[in-house]
Amino acid sequence: MPATFVHKFDTAVFKGEVSVPTGLFINGKFVDGIKKTTLDVVNPSTGKVVTKISEGTKDDVDLAVKAAQKAFDTVWGLHATGVQRSRLLNKLADLMEQHAEEYAALEALDNGKTFGWAMKADVPNSIGCLRYYAGWADKIQGNTIETSEAKLTYTRHEPIGVVGQIIPWNFPLMMVAWKIGPALATGNTIILKPSEFTPLTALFTAKLINEAGFPPGVVNIVNGLGSTVGQAITEHMDIDKVAFTGSTLVGRKIMETAAKTNLKNVTLELGGKSPTIIFDDADMKRAVHWAAHGIYFNHGQCCCAGSRIFVHAKIYDEFLAKFTEYSKSLKVGDPFEAESYQGPMVSEVQFNRIMSYIKSGKEEGATVHFGGERVGSEGYFLQPTIFTDTKPDMRIVREEIFGPVGVIIKFNDDDDIVRLANDSVYGLAAAVFSQDIDRALTTAHKMKAGTVWVNVANTLYAQTPFGGYKQSGIGRELGEYALANYTSVKAIQVNLGIPI
Ligand SMILES: NC(=O)C1=CN([C@@H]2O[C@H](COP(=O)(O)OP(=O)(O)OC[C@H]3O[C@@H](n4cnc5c(N)ncnc54)[C@H](O)[C@@H]3O)[C@@H](O)[C@H]2O)C=CC1
Ligand code: BAL
Numbered sequence: 001m002p003a004t005f006v007h008k009f010d011t012a013v014f015k016g017e018v019s020v021p022t023g024l025f026i027n028g029k030f031v032d033g034i035k036k037t038t039l040d041v042v043n044p045s046t047g048k049v050v051t052k053i054s055e056g057t058k059d060d061v062d063l064a065v066k067a068a069q070k071a072f073d074t075v076w077g078l079h080a081t082g083v084q085r086s087r088l089l090n091k092l093a094d095l096m097e098q099h100a101e102e103y104a105a106l107e108a109l110d111n112g113k114t115f116g117w118a119m120k121a122d123v124p125n126s127i128g129c130l131r132y133y134a135g136w137a138d139k140i141q142g143n144t145i146e147t148s149e150a151k152l153t154y155t156r157h158e159p160i161g162v163v164g165q166i167i168p169w170n171f172p173l174m175m176v177a178w179k180i181g182p183a184l185a186t187g188n189t190i191i192l193k194p195s196e197f198t199p200l201t202a203l204f205t206a207k208l209i210n211e212a213g214f215p216p217g218v219v220n221i222v223n224g225l226g227s228t229v230g231q232a233i234t235e236h237m238d239i240d241k242v243a244f245t246g247s248t249l250v251g252r253k254i255m256e257t258a259a260k261t262n263l264k265n266v267t268l269e270l271g272g273k274s275p276t277i278i279f280d281d282a283d284m285k286r287a288v289h290w291a292a293h294g295i296y297f298n299h300g301q302c303c304c305a306g307s308r309i310f311v312h313a314k315i316y317d318e319f320l321a322k323f324t325e326y327s328k329s330l331k332v333g334d335p336f337e338a339e340s341y342q343g344p345m346v347s348e349v350q351f352n353r354i355m356s357y358i359k360s361g362k363e364e365g366a367t368v369h370f371g372g373e374r375v376g377s378e379g380y381f382l383q384p385t386i387f388t389d390t391k392p393d394m395r396i397v398r399e400e401i402f403g404p405v406g407v408i409i410k411f412n413d414d415d416d417i418v419r420l421a422n423d424s425v426y427g428l429a430a431a432v433f434s435q436d437i438d439r440a441l442t443t444a445h446k447m448k449a450g451t452v453w454v455n456v457a458n459t460l461y462a463q464t465p466f467g468g469y470k471q472s473g474i475g476r477e478l479g480e481y482a483l484a485n486y487t488s489v490k491a492i493q494v495n496l497g498i499p500i
Contacts, residue, residue, distance in 0.1 A: 002032050005041075005051040005200070009105050011336035013115045018102045018204075022053040024060055024223060025206035027067035028216025034059045039196055039223065044112035044344040045335060045379040053199050056224035058232040061191060064220035065238050068162040068189035071217030077159050077187050080215075082138030089134035089184055091212040092205075093127045099208070100127075103173055103201055108335040110200040111172055112344040112380070113298060115336050118173075121297075125460065126177035129478070132462035133181035136483060140186055145491070152494040157487040159187030160265065161240040164233035166226070166254075167202075168246045169195035169346050170301040170402075175245055176202050180219060181462070182482040183243075190219045191239065193230055197347050199223050226250060234258060241265040243485065245303075248400075248426075248471050255474075267475030267485045269303065269467055271400040272428030275421035276306035276457060277443060279414075280314040282433035286455055288322045294431055294457035296330060296384055299342050300404035301350070303472070304429035306457050307401060309408045310417055316410045320388070323408070324370055327384045332375045344380040345403060351380035354403030361387050361396040361405075369408070392423065400426070414439065418446045427469025431457035450476070 002023025009016055022038075023030035031054070038052035056064075073079075096103065103126075104118035113122065142155030163183050167175035172194060183190055194202035206221050222229050230250075234242055234257040241264055244254050251268040258264045276294050278287045294306025311319045335343030345351040351374075358372050371385030384404040390397050397407050411417045421430060431453040434440040444452040450467045453459065460466060460478075467476035475485050 002030050002054050007050065007109065009336075011105075011115070013336055013338055014101050014105045016102065016105070018105060020106065020200050020204050021207055022051060022203065024054050024056050024064075025203065025219070025221040026060065026064045027220065028210055030206070033057060033224075039225075041110060041200065042197075042347065043109055044346055047348065047379055050109065053203070053223050056222035056229045058228065060222050060224075061229055061232040061236060064191045064222050065162055065236055067217035068191055068220055069238060071215055072159070072161055072189040075215040076189050076218050077161070080187065082140060085185060085187065086134045086137035088212055088214050089130050089137060089181070092208055092214070093130040093134065095208040095211055096123070096127050096130070096205070099204070103204065106200045106204060107173060108343065110198045111169060111346055112335055114340050114343050116338060116340070117298070122171055122174050125462065126173045129174070129177040129181045129462040133185035136182075136480070137185040140483065140487065142489065148498075150496050150498040152496055154492050156490045156492065157186070157483070158490055160486055160488050161188060162238060163188045163190055163486065164236065164239045164242040165190055165192045166230050166233060166242065166244045166246065167192065167194055169197040170298060170303070172198035173201040173205070176205055178477050179243055183486045184218070186483055186486040188241075188486050189217060191233055192219065192221050193233060194221065194223060196223065196225050231257065235261045237262045239264060241267075241486070243267045245269040247271060251473065267477070268473040269477055270428075270471065270473045272303045272305065272426045272468065272472050273308060273398065273400055273424045274304055274306050274426070274429040274431070274449065275424075275447075276309045276431040277417055277421055277433065278309070278311045278315070278319060279432075279434035279436070279439060280312040281435050281439070282315070283435055283455070284315070284318065284322060287319065287433040288326050290431065290433070290455070290457040291323065292326050292330070295406040296327070296342065296404050297458045299345060300406070301346060301402050302458060304451065304458060305402070306429070306431050307406045308397065308421070309406055310411045310420060311408060313410050313412050320369070320408060324386070327370065327386065330384055332381055332383060342384065342404060345382055346380070348380060350402065351382065354382060354401055354405060357396055357399070357401045357403070357405060358385060361390075361394065364391070364394045364396070366390045366394055366396060366407070371405075392420075398424070414443065418443060422446075422448045425471045428467075428472035429453070
């Protein structure tokens with residue numbers, strides 16, 4: 001019988017006790033993994049272990065797939081109406097709303113994001129996402145298609161079946177909602193693997209999934225490592241689809257494994273190196289605020305972070321001075337303090353990865369304009385960091401850093417900026433700042449990116465599709481577009497008297 005993690009928060013912004021089951025969630029029950037091993041959960045503010053969770057293996061994935069298949073064949077899939085699915089999703093969203101502060105506290109403890117931002121962004125976005133897909137659940141429908149008077153042809157949008165969902169650590173709860181929302185609305189059953197770095201809010205959600213009344217086996221959660229549980233999901237012959245968010249490296253592996261096994265349907269939401277373009281006619285205050293939000297939101301641990309900031313030569317000096325002042329005003333510190341803008345990086349591995357990029361920037365001859373240093377001696381805190389004097393082939397300009405580290409680059413003309421901004425293997429997002437709507441939209445249309453923000457940056461809505469061009473991914477999450485990821489289209493052709 002797996003333990004329950006009980007944590008008493010006594011902080012400036014939240015006081016209360018939160019209990020999280022630490023087992024695997026299979027067929028509606030919290031169970032130990034077959035091997036009975038555990039994984040440590042580390043608080044990135046201290047580097048100390050706060051609890052342990054059960055670790056799954058390939059055999060646990062098998063059990064979860066069996067439960068999910070049974071639920072699909074008996075109580076979910078084509079056996080639950082859209083109205084029933086909608087009601088359950090809304091019930092789950094209601095329960096999450098009742099536990100909003102507990103969720104934010106767990107995210108701050110487990111991921112290091114601030115309680116304040118989790119309350120403002122992660123938690124409401126996740127709840128909103130479930131409500132949005134609850135709204136779709138009874139509107140999944142095909143078309144009738146005209147061919148001839150002697151024929152009736154129509155399509156059905158059927159659930160795919162058992163789907164695997166592998167999620168990362170940067171938005172632990174939001175990624176649960178983005179994944180399970182459309183999958184459940186369309187009638188699929190799920191094997192979800194949270195990141196081994198941030199499992200707590202997914203497991204808390206499992207508890208609420210039972211409370212909401214979802215039938216056992218509809219959602220299964222198998223904690224574990226990517227190389228074991230993630231790999232087992234990807235190669236499983238009875239999983240019909242895998243949706244992945246994470247690194248481009250692993251995304252590539254997932255496609256390869258899917259191709260070598262049952263050719264399961266794959267959607268990928270991967271990395272980015274998104275440009276923020278600031279023209280000389282931009283509203284300076286807005287540009288500074290949103291460019292900073294673009295690179296620093298969630299500590300820069302965003303796939304769509306605006307990590308390459310291009311500024312027109314005419315306003316470069318003014319922008320740099322104001323951006324520097326703004327950046328230095330952002331407080332790095334305890335995620336449970338109301339004044340903190342940025343908490344620690346998620347893990348020691350991620351902290352070291354970011355520090356190695358800072359080192360490479362220095363070695364390759366870029367200037368650290370500000371930041372670049374660890375903050376404090378405990379945990380994984382890091383200063384917001386900006387490099388200038390970069391060259392296009394430097395690693396800090398080309399590779400995803402996934403931390404609060406950006407480059408500011410001067411440009412001279414509109415044609416050249418389109419080339420520079422698109423000069424990346426990634427194409428997840430871009431932001432354009434100009435008060436001239438023609439200039440802004442002409443540039444937006446030329447961006448090779450799945451999202452282009454105009455005079456704003458790094459905002460995400462459940463209603464708006466999100467995904468990448470080029471090596472930033474395959475498919476779109478969110479919005480109506482995500483429904484297609486989880487449905488198979490069946491054409492039914494009926495003979496109404498075709499002459500023979
Ligand atoms: N697009 C995004 O939102 C994210 C991008 N990243 C990028 O990835 C870099 C590395 O971060 P990681 O945590 O190492 O990301 P990752 O891609 O290794 O991990 C993401 C998820 O994939 C799983 N995974 C790992 N190897 C797997 C495999 N062989 N088969 C199936 N699943 C597997 C992990 O356990 C985790 O649940 C970051 O520095 C960042 O550049 C990381 C997290 C989110
Ligand atoms: N992967 C979800 C959105 C983000 O990382 O920015």
